[in-house]
Amino acid sequence: MSEDKVSPTPDGFVIRDNWSDLRQFRPMPDIDFERLDRYRKGRLRAAMRKADVAMCVLVSPITIRYAVDYNSYPLFQSHIPVTYLFLPLDGPITLHQGTVGHRSSADRSRTGRPMSFFEGGNELAEGARLFADDIVGFLSEIGATNRKVAVEYVNPSLTQALLQRGLEVIDAVDIVEGARVIKSEDEIACMRWACAVAEHGIARMQEAMGPGVTEAQLWGILNYTNLANHGGWHEGRMLASGPRINPWLQEATQRVIEPGDLIGFDTDMVGPFGYFCDISRTFYYGKERPTPRQRQLYRYAYDELQTNIKLIRPGVSMRDLQESAWPVPEEFRAQAYSCLIHGVGMCDEYPQVKPSFHGPVAYDATLEAGMVICVESYIGAVGERDGVKLEEQLLVTFDGYELMSNYAFDERLLD
Structure with a gap:
């Protein structure tokens, strides 16, 4: 069965x-997966050792999944946080x-x-006191003399209760973000599969563009493809068309796609195994040739993307990336994308580099x-109808980079 020739059957799209x-x-x-789990626990505990903490209390669902695949x-x-994890430097997780x-x-x-008002209501303060007792008891159980958590x-209220018990409390966020930044071979394989699933859905989205189709229906195809491959969720419904593509960050609606529209989207997808695919494309819909301005905007976005990709290599500093980035023309700076690059793993992650005109x-x-x-890249001038969103996901290698996203650009807009 050829992937290119398969399409949803008319009498049963899902069934x-x-x-x-x-x-x-x-x-x-x-x-x-056992090696993947050992690697992630090892990364977390190495970061904890560097920060000289006895334990981490993890609450984010993404961090808990990274730590114990829950x-x-x-x-x-x-x-509404309900579940939490005690991750000690030494001792039972x-x-x-x-x-x-x-x-x-x-x-x-x-x-x-209880850690939320939904669970604890007006008894949160008492729950916090008992939570602090649990931490102190856990440290005693594992024989830790270090009081840094x-x-x-x-x-x-939880932090205050811990301080009242004489513990030193610091943020765990920089510890876990630092741990997650370097991906293992298995993590990279997970991310390649997430990208493949996303691009499988993107192809069906592009095929489905036609008379009467709405933005929400197009987005639903990508969302369905992710779920059908045992993926998770999308951080937003980032798909917009026609006059809604400018400014960017407008989510999908029931607007019907029309001939002559640009259609832009950003996957922002928690895919299979909990790993992210974050790529963007902009397509043209219609039989007529795109307008000169549409092609110009697309070329600008494409050039920004390709120029900045060529800067990627190990050892380059974030400040050098910012200083060497493609010079965004003044007319597009007010609505330029919030960052030039950002890290990605199980979600958007450290690091992030903003364009110089957005700050250091x-x-x-x-x-x-x-x-x-x-x-x-996002290129769209204030007050104009059209804009173009493009994004690539890539692996930093020992001698440069390797693209993880492979979906084709729109040749009609690159003409």
């Missing part, structure tokens, strides 16, 4: 779906309040304390082999 599962057309990569109701957890039936690689599971995204680089760091980054 008789013969196209969405990418495994029909190409083998999944060979991923050693993935239950992640979007719910992101705004303990998952609290885990959902029954969902596996993890934690050493053990225990009940937990790193905590991720929690209520001030926030940290003194360099690119390293094993990072995965995205290079971005």
Whole structure:
């Protein structure tokens, strides 16, 4: 069965779906999940050792998945935290309040304390006191004399309770972000598969552009493809067309695609195995030739992308990247994309480099082999109808870079 010739059957888009599962057309990569798990725990504990902390308290669903491969109701957890993880430098990794039936690689599971108003209501202060007791008891159990604890995204009442027990509390965010920045061979394989799934969906989106099709319907094809391949969610519904493509960051609506429209999208996709695919393309819809201005905008965005990609190599500093970046013409600066590059892994990650006209680089760091980054461009002038969004995802290698995204650009707009 040829991937190019398969399309949704007219009498059953889902029930008789013969196209969405990418495994029909190409083998999944060979991923050693036990090795992947050991690598991620090792990275976290090495970062903890460097920060001289006894333990981390992890709350973000993405960080918990990175640490112990636990993935239950992640979007719910992101705004109503219920589950949390005790990750000690030495000792048993303990998952609290885990959902029954969902596996993890934690050493053990225990009940937990309320961490949100939804769970604790007016008893949050008492829950925080008991939570602090749990931390002190855990440190005693593992024989830790170090009283320094790193905590991720929690209520001030929890931090206050820990301080009242004589513990030193620091942010865990920089520890986990630093741990996640260098990807293993297995992580890279996961990300390649996520990109392949996204591009499988993009191809169907492009085929589906036609009379009467809405932005939301197009976006739904990408979302469905991700779910059909056991992927997660999209950080936003970043698809806009016609007059809604400028300015950027407008999410998909029920607007019907019209001839002559530019259609731009950004996948922002948590794909299979929890790894991200973050690429953007802009297509032209219609039988007539794109306008000279549409082609000019596309060429600008394409040139920005290609120029900045060529800067990517290990050892280059974030400040050098900013200073050497493609010079965005003045007319596009007010609506230029918020960053030139950013890291990516299980979501958008450190580092991030903004264009110089958006401010200085926030940290003194360099690119390293094993990072995965995205290079971005948005070109659209204030008050105009059209704009162009493009983005590539790539791996920083020992001698430069390797593209992870391979979807073709629109040749009619590059003409």
